[in-house]
Structure formats: C-alpha cells, structure tokens
Amino acid sequence: MQDQELFLWSRVMEDDSRAFEILFRKYYPVLCLLSKRYTHDMTTSREVVQDIFIYLWEQRKELEISTSLKSYLSAAVRYNSIRRLNDYHKVIILTDKLPDNSRELHDHLEYAELQTSILEAIETLPEQCRKVFIMSRFDELKYSEIAQQLKLSVKTIEAHISKALRLIQAHMDKTMIGIFIAWLYDLLQL
Amino acid sequence: MKHDFFKTITLESLIDYIENPEKDHSSRIVENWLNADPENLNFFLKIKEAWLNRADLNDLRRENIDKDFDNVLRQIQALQTAKSGKTSASAKSFSMRLLRWAASVIIIMASAGIAYFIGRAQGSAPVKADVVYNEMIVPIGQRSQIVLSDGTTVWVNAGSKFRFPSQFSDRKREVWLDGEGLFNVAKDTSKTFYVHTSDLDVKVHGTVFNLKAYSSEDIIETTVVEGIVSFEMTESKAEKSKDIFLEPNHKAIYLKKESAIITEELKREVKEPLKPLKIIISEPVKVEPVISWTEGKLIFTDESLGNILQKLERKYDVQIIVNNGAINHLKYTGVLKHVSIEQALRALQMTTGIQYTIKDNIITISEKKEKI
Known part of the structure; x- marks a missing residue:
C-alpha cells in the first residue's frame, strides 16, 4: 500500500471516522464510474459502492488487504456490480465467462480514472468559470441564455468556456501521468 | 496510457469536433490528428465516450457525494443499533430493502428501454452518433474486400488499416487508409470521395485507382487505372494544395522525406528527379503489376x-x-x-x-x- 493510503487505513482500523471519510471522498467517484461500466446505471452503481464502504467499515478489524486498497476496492466493485446485475436483472452472468479480470478491469478502471480527472478538474475551476461551464455543458443552456442570467456578454461566456476547457486539459494532463504511475505502482505491489 | 496527447492537440478542439463534426476547418485538423496514430484514435474514443457520458459526472458532483456519504453513515449507525438489539432498526433496514427492491424494478424497466433510449438520445445529440466508424485491420499475409455504403468497393492489402463510416455524410465521402488499397469508387459527382493517408489526401469522383500509403514507408504511390484522381496535402505540409491531376496508367509518387530510399523501378518510371514533399507524375506505366495483389x-x-x-x-x-x-x-x-x-x-x-x-x-x- 502507498504511504498515504496505509496511514489512512491504519487510522480507520482504529475507528477514526474522519480518515474513513477522506478515503470515501477520495475513491467514491472513481469507483462509481467503474461500477457503472458494469451496471450501466448510475443509481445502482452508487448503491453498490456505498454498500462496499459500509462493509469496509463494518469489517475494518477483520479485513486483510494484501495488495493496495485501490486494487482491493476495484476488485470488490467489479464483483459486486456483476452480482447486482444477476440479482436484480435476472440476467445470469457467469463470472468465469467474463474476460479474465485484470485486463478488462484495468481498461474499465483506466476509463473511470479519465472521467474522474475531468470531474476533479471541473471541481477545481474558478467559481465563475465553473458556473458557466456547468450551465453550458450540463444544464445545456445556450451561450445567450447564460449571458442573460449572469448579466455577462456572450463574448465573456465564450472566454470562460474556452478557459475551462484549457484548465481541464491541464488538469487531465497532470493526473493522467499520476494515474499511470499509480497503476504501475499497484502492479509492482502484486 | 500515453500522456502526451495534449502536446499535439487541444481538448477544446477534440470536444469541438465531438460536438460539431461538420465544422470544416477544425475538423480537418482533428481528423488528420486521428489519422496520424492509432493511439490518438483510441484516446479520442475514450474522451468522446467520457464526454457523451458527462451526465454521470453530474451525478457525482460535490453535493451528491455529501448526500451519499451521509447515507453511508446513517446505514452504518442503523447497523450498529441493530447489533445492540433494537428491533426497530432491523425493521427499518427491512423497509430499506423493500424500497431498494422497488427501485430495482424501476431499473429493470428502465434497462429494457436502454437501447432505445441510447439510440434516441444520440440521434438528437449534436454529434451524428448514428454514423459509426468502422476500422478494418488486415493482418500480414491476408487481403480483404469490402463494399462501402455508396457501392464503392475496396480491396485492402496485407498489413493495412482502413477506417470508414457506416454511412457517408451528405456532403462528402471520406475514408482513411494506412496501407495499400485498390479503390473502385462509385460515381457521384455531387459527393467527392476522399482517401486520407498520413501525408496526402486523394480526391476523386468516380475512378479505379491503387493507393499504397503505409505509414511505415517513406513513399506514397498512387496509380490510376480508370478516371482522374487529384491530390491535397495533409495540413501544413509543403506548398498549399495545387490541384494535381493524375490520368490512367500513370503513377504519382510522393516522398515524405529527403532520406527516402528510391528504388530502381521508381527511377525508371519517372523522368524528373524525385523531390521530397512534392508529387511527381510518372511516365505511362503498366497497371497490371500494381494491382495484381488483389488476385x-x-x-x-x-x-x-x-x-x-x-x-x-x-x-x-x-x-x-x-x-x-x-x-x-x-x-x-x-x-x-x-x-x-x-x-x-x-x-x-x-x-x-x-x-x-x-x-x-x-x-x-x-x-x-x-x-x-
């Protein structure tokens, strides 16, 4: 396990709910996005991942994590997301019929991390820039509508959008290198 | 994952391309970039999927994560009270389960409509998502033939990659080749047919021609069997596209760089010396040997x-x-x-x-x- 993870996990084992919250906030988005690759439904995925965290807390004293927490959680998400599909959809997916876990899980995880880096980037945008970006790309408002609501010119809106995309790109660039190294690190731990 | 994609393209232009693929100038830049390296295409597809699924990110905004964490804490507390023997808590957890069961029924119903929904949603999106790009990879030692949606037939030679849309757009027909292909392009004067390669774009209306453009090789060779072919340089290389026309039984030779090794055969076929980044037209050649690979x-x-x-x-x-x-x-x-x-x-x-x-x-x- 990486140092920070190890420290947080040791705190959790000693009933520190604050450390638990930090771990939750760190891994919850990426695990939900990973789970969605299997369930194709975000509401289900959020439930699956919440259940995993509940279990994680419940079992904190008994759990033996031999790899990294991230590998452990990703494997748990994969397993439980598939199981959830079986239980609720009555679609039988045999786990051994799925492509051998590591490659497929790795691909899904890589994608989920790409999405997470976009999410993180949006969260770190300057306030006005973030607001404009969300109104445009999530609420699907026209530039002219946003301009009217925020009492700004359309030109300013365009500039905010362009800036947002530049900042997101810069953030992704940074985190993708990070992701790659983190993943290598995990593999070496195995 | 390679991490240096943004050295050669901006996120903004990729997203612009995803949202308005028809915008001509910038789309050309992106298409050439996609064409330059299969890794680029791979990365683009991931970005595209992430972008089209950005509603997921909306679900995971700060407010929702706060809510979900509160929910986790509440359930943990409920479990703890249940353990300490209070029946009311287990009754609550039962009703939660019931609630979830009800939710799952909704999910099942929703999932039955997923395919339909996805089809609808993409159809109305700015991206023309009903056009699917196919990539045909012909391994070494094989060759393959394909008929495109407009009736054009293409033979694709060993070790080639060929990308084409399931349906051509209203304005032009575009395909991408890394390797060798013999094209028998269906006549349609209103829709120009483009073959994009690493360095050259070949532009035709209705012809038969052979194009040899392996990105691993320094020379691109185009040989016309029937009709007329013209060329455009791929972005910012050499002089701006003068229309160069190529007639049947002629070969156009393009050197990507100075150090390209020119074979005796090529030297025999052209009169003037070959220059890099310039298209040189050969003397009349026999077409048969060029296209014999298809048989x-x-x-x-x-x-x-x-x-x-x-x-x-x-x-x-x-x-x-x-x-x-x-x-x-x-x-x-x-x-x-x-x-x-x-x-x-x-x-x-x-x-x-x-x-x-x-x-x-x-x-x-x-x-x-x-x-x-």
Missing part, C-alpha cells in the same frame, strides 16, 4: 529482389533476412500466382542465383555458392 498474384517486371522480398514478407507473413546486401539489387521478371512461399523462393532461386533456408517463420537468403 493473389505477384507480377514482377525486372524488379529488384529487395522489393520482391518485401512484398513476399507481407503476403506470406514471414520474415526474410538477407545475408548480403548486394543480393537486393538482383533483378527478377516473372509471375507468381497461387504459389506457396517455398515455391516462390524456388522460382527466385532458379533465375537469380540465390539460395534460401527456412527456419520457423524466418527465411534467410544468401548468395548461391559457386560450384567448383
């Missing part, structure tokens, strides 16, 4: 062994090692039709004075030792 036939007219061996490697998926460089300059004329690699080598051995050994998939060619 599984190889025709050589006084062709150097170096060239021939390269073609054999591609056709038979073997690796050929030449012991003595001088061998490459030996000449051979003949037709190899429906023969095995051994038969082909024997034919070469008989007339050119080489000998060969085969071990595993590796063939070693050396000079025939003189009989004393």
